[in-house]
Amino acid sequence: MSINQRVRVNHQIRAREIRVIDADGKQLGIMSPDEARPIAEAKGLDLVEIAPTAKPPVCRIMDYGKYLYEQSKKAQEAKKHQKVIVVKEVKFRPKIDPHDFAFKKKHAERFLKAQNKVKAVVMFRGREITRPEIGEQILMRLRDELADVAEMEKAPAMEGRTMTMMLSPKKG
16 A cells, blocks of 8 residues: 555545644644645645544645655665565485585575574485484584574474474674
8 A cells, every 4th residue: 555545635634623734833723624725725735634543633734745755755765774584494304414414504604694594494204204303403413503603593393294493693
């Protein structure tokens, strides 16, 4: 839902009485929208509802186009400052070779240094499922070897035929 669908302007304002704020920021008091609209039109501006949930709703006399522009700029600025957290997955098997483990550990370390979360997964096939402690040992070994760059967010847990553990980058 975009900004202009949420904001009521001029004749769209349905409240019986509203608190009106002038273009200069000065309060004009509580009046009906029919009384406030001519004041705004005399100045060549719009009556914009800025706080619809207030009792009574707050409306401001301003240029509606300028208001939409400022709101979109605020939204862009807020979006620019937010950090997108990506979860990278590293898969292991119970009978993993030491070299393969080191290779995958290096990948996980690189992901963590790039400030991404790592989901470490041990996949069980066939009768391997009868020995979940092997999978837990692999995940704990990974946690211990990455202790300087990661902290465990979610302990190893079985989910069907897989055991998962979440690691997040250390703060600081």
